[in-house]
Amino acid sequence: MASNRTLVEAVREALSEELARDDSVVVYGQDVAVDGGVFRATQGLAETYPERVYDAPVAESGIVGLGVGLAAVGLRPVPEIQFSGFAFQAFHQIQQHVARLHSRTRGTLSCPMTLRTPYGGGIRALEHHSESYEAGYAHIPGLKVVIPSGPADAKGLLASAIRDPDPVLFLEPMRIYRAFREEVPEGDHLVPIGEARVVDPGEDVTVVAWGAMLREARRAAGAVDASVELIDARSISPLDTETITDSVRKTGRCVVVHEAPRSGGMGAEVAARIGEEAFFYLEAPVERVAGYDVPYPLFAREEAYLPDRERILAGIERAIET
Amino acid sequence: MPRETVAEFTVDHVQVLDREGTVDTDLEPDLGEERLEELYRLMKLARRFEERAIALQRRGEIGTYAPAIGQEAAQIGSASALAAEDWMTTSFRESAAYLARGTPIDRLLCYAMGMEEGAEVPEGSRSMPPSIAVGSQALHGVGIGWGQAMLGEEGASLVYFGDGATSEGDVYEALNLAGVYDARTVFFCQNNQYAISVPREEQSRAETLAQKAIAAGIEGIQVDGNDVLGVYAVTRAALARAREGRPTLVEAITYRRSMHTTADDPSVYREPEEERDWEAYDPIDRFETYLRERGVLDDELIAAIEERVEADLEEGIERAMDERDSVDPAEMFDYAYADLPPWVERQREAFEEGPGGASGDGTSAGGHGE
Numbered sequence: 001m002a003s004n005r006t007l008v009e010a011v012r013e014a015l016s017e018e019l020a021r022d023d024s025v026v027v028y029g030q031d032v033a034v035d036g037g038v039f040r041a042t043q044g045l046a047e048t049y050p051e052r053v054y055d056a057p058v059a060e061s062g063i064v065g066l067g068v069g070l071a072a073v074g075l076r077p078v079p080e081i082q083f084s085g086f087a088f089q090a091f092h093q094i095q096q097h098v099a100r101l102h103s104r105t106r107g108t109l110s111c112p113m114t115l116r117t118p119y120g121g122g123i124r125a126l127e128h129h130s131e132s133y134e135a136g137y138a139h140i141p142g143l144k145v146v147i148p149s150g151p152a153d154a155k156g157l158l159a160s161a162i163r164d165p166d167p168v169l170f171l172e173p174m175r176i177y178r179a180f181r182e183e184v185p186e187g188d189h190l191v192p193i194g195e196a197r198v199v200d201p202g203e204d205v206t207v208v209a210w211g212a213m214l215r216e217a218r219r220a221a222g223a224v225d226a227s228v229e230l231i232d233a234r235s236i237s238p239l240d241t242e243t244i245t246d247s248v249r250k251t252g253r254c255v256v257v258h259e260a261p262r263s264g265g266m267g268a269e270v271a272a273r274i275g276e277e278a279f280f281y282l283e284a285p286v287e288r289v290a291g292y293d294v295p296y297p298l299f300a301r302e303e304a305y306l307p308d309r310e311r312i313l314a315g316i317e318r319a320i321e322t
Numbered sequence: 323m324p325r326e327t328v329a330e331f332t333v334d335h336v337q338v339l340d341r342e343g344t345v346d347t348d349l350e351p352d353l354g355e356e357r358l359e360e361l362y363r364l365m366k367l368a369r370r371f372e373e374r375a376i377a378l379q380r381r382g383e384i385g386t387y388a389p390a391i392g393q394e395a396a397q398i399g400s401a402s403a404l405a406a407e408d409w410m411t412t413s414f415r416e417s418a419a420y421l422a423r424g425t426p427i428d429r430l431l432c433y434a435m436g437m438e439e440g441a442e443v444p445e446g447s448r449s450m451p452p453s454i455a456v457g458s459q460a461l462h463g464v465g466i467g468w469g470q471a472m473l474g475e476e477g478a479s480l481v482y483f484g485d486g487a488t489s490e491g492d493v494y495e496a497l498n499l500a501g502v503y504d505a506r507t508v509f510f511c512q513n514n515q516y517a518i519s520v521p522r523e524e525q526s527r528a529e530t531l532a533q534k535a536i537a538a539g540i541e542g543i544q545v546d547g548n549d550v551l552g553v554y555a556v557t558r559a560a561l562a563r564a565r566e567g568r569p570t571l572v573e574a575i576t577y578r579r580s581m582h583t584t585a586d587d588p589s590v591y592r593e594p595e596e597e598r599d600w601e602a603y604d605p606i607d608r609f610e611t612y613l614r615e616r617g618v619l620d621d622e623l624i625a626a627i628e629e630r631v632e633a634d635l636e637e638g639i640e641r642a643m644d645e646r647d648s649v650d651p652a653e654m655f656d657y658a659y660a661d662l663p664p665w666v667e668r669q670r671e672a673f674e675e676g677p678g679g680a681s682g683d684g685t686s687a688g689g690h691g692e
């Protein structure tokens with residue numbers, strides 16, 4: 001059985017089912033209870049689980065730091081930060097405590113937190129509401145980072161994240177919260193963390209994307225005169241190197257697409273891994289189509305900033321023509 | 323334009339045992355002679371532990387160390403008020419509190435020697451490992467106190483931080499969140515007068531640090547932090563309130579007679595005269611005077627306690643050094659994740675093979691893949 005859902009509905013379904021499955025799951029964050037979240041991702045949960053769904057004051061560090069204590073007493077915190085740009089107010093808690101509790105105590109305590117937060121651009125939001133700094137989090141050992149690109153994966157990856165014994169940062173691409181519907185399996189549906197998905201098989205060039213960029217990449221792939229193998233990385237850390245390098249060994253070319261700034265972004269990591277493991281198969285340098293190395297602009301310029309079909313197309317053509 | 327007072331607040335200061343060793347019998351906690359003797363032994367143990375730790379650091383046996391000489395009453399008094407089901411969350415200057423909770427000496431030294439082994443939480447123990455970042459642990463203490471309430475547990479949560487931490491946003495957030503969630507949390511601020519070199523009066527314009535509770539709608543109280551009986555009584559009462567969902571901020575007024583850490587030289591920022599003034603209010607001396615007058619202690623018993631303290635320390639130091647000798651560096655790979663991930667496993671293998679090994683640094687040959 002499957003139902004047609006938007007991404008945000010799939011998130012809500014996963015939260016609801018995990019709350020039902022495991023009494024230790026606690027959902028909390030700004031406006032998540034009565035209001036159901038500013039994107040309605042938690043709508044209705046507080047009515048069903050009043051003892052395990054809570055509104056929180058505006059205090060990002062507080063929201064994340066509380067989770068460390070909740071985890072220490074055996075609960076499974078699933079906090080929400082309203083926009084990922086504000087997770088920086090909690091970055092120290094994530095890096096110093098959430099990701100380190102297990103190693104600091106040699107496994108005698110752990111922090112199986114799933115930190116959900118809407119991320120990415122394209123919704124004409126205010127300053128600080130459109131950032132995508134997944135690479136900064138992927139750089140933290142002990143933390144896993146996941147980005148779904150559609151409703152079915154959103155449900156399956158979120159359920160996996162909540163059940164994961166390690167902390168997981170779950171980044172939800174705001175731009176595609178309601179952009180399209182997709183069949184989502186009902187009931188238990190788990191997508192393993194750490195496995196990329198080959199969206200469309202192809203022979204000439206590998207395109208790796210994630211989150212909202214996957215759709216743009218697919219539009220570009222459909223417009224190019226070549227056979228494109230499109231891969232949704234979906235798990236940023238751990239990144240599925242094997243699926244990517246297997247593909248590059250076949251195609252000899254790779255384009256990585258992300259909306260985060262180019263320098264030091266995950267595209268650089270993908271290129272480095274291909275260099276380490278598939279160097280002799282490469283027929284062209286790994287192409288990066290990314291956001292620019294500028295602070296995310298206000299929305300009058302965000303279309304200029306975000307990689308779109310044309311920029312990705314040009315990137316694919318550069319990779320093919322080299 | 324009408325203008326009227328809409329809220330007024332006061333902050334109490336509590337002292338049970340005054341600086342001359344005289345006790346206020348109305349406030350005196352009901353402790354038998356055995357408990358009193360135990361408090362004394364723990365304070366002596368903590369003092370000697372700190373002295374030995376400084377000496378061990380000077381000899382290069384342990385790393386940078388943050389001693390709390392002068393703060394024994396604040397830590398032993400408060401941690402002794404904890405029940406077994408209560409949680410303790412600390413900063414980096416709470417060796418005395420750990421000792422009061424029964425943490426073995428060698429565990430504390432292992433941590434000071436740079437071994438994660440010392441931060442392991444033994445089965446059944448409810449002491450979090452120390453937080454080195456200033457003030458960030460206050461939130462963990464609230465999470466614990468909130469979680470305990472959610473789980474319907476018996477216990478409460480006691481969280482330590484210093485005067486400097488009260489300037490950190492996390493501490494403000496923690497006080498506020500504890501109030502919002504009726505968290506079973508007691509905040510225990512050891513106001514030891516200095517945040518490294520910055521004196522208390524430059525830390526905040528607030529007249530007391532206890533009053534920082536008022537804005538969060540929770541109770542704030544000051545206690546003479548060099549008065550072990552006062553600290554015990556105030557903390558015990560605060561823990562009892564916490565179990566009913568009423569958090570408290572306790573400000574214990576004390577003095578860090580030692581350096582901030584072994585890397586610090588307090589002569590740069592404070593006068594010997596001030597140090598001498600506080601020496602006269604030493605928490606152990608004061609308690610000893612009281613216990614002698616009460617007939618709990620005499621020279622013979624003090625000598626026996628000191629002998630036991632020295633023997634325990636010797637044994638603890640020996641154990642820690644033995645453990646250090648058997649440290650396996652490759653274990654650094656083992657605990658980053660709940661299960662050793664394959665790519666970290668390959669880095670571990672490469673590490674064990676050494677730099678000349680076939681897989682280099684372990685990131686090639688599929689080193690990143692699942």
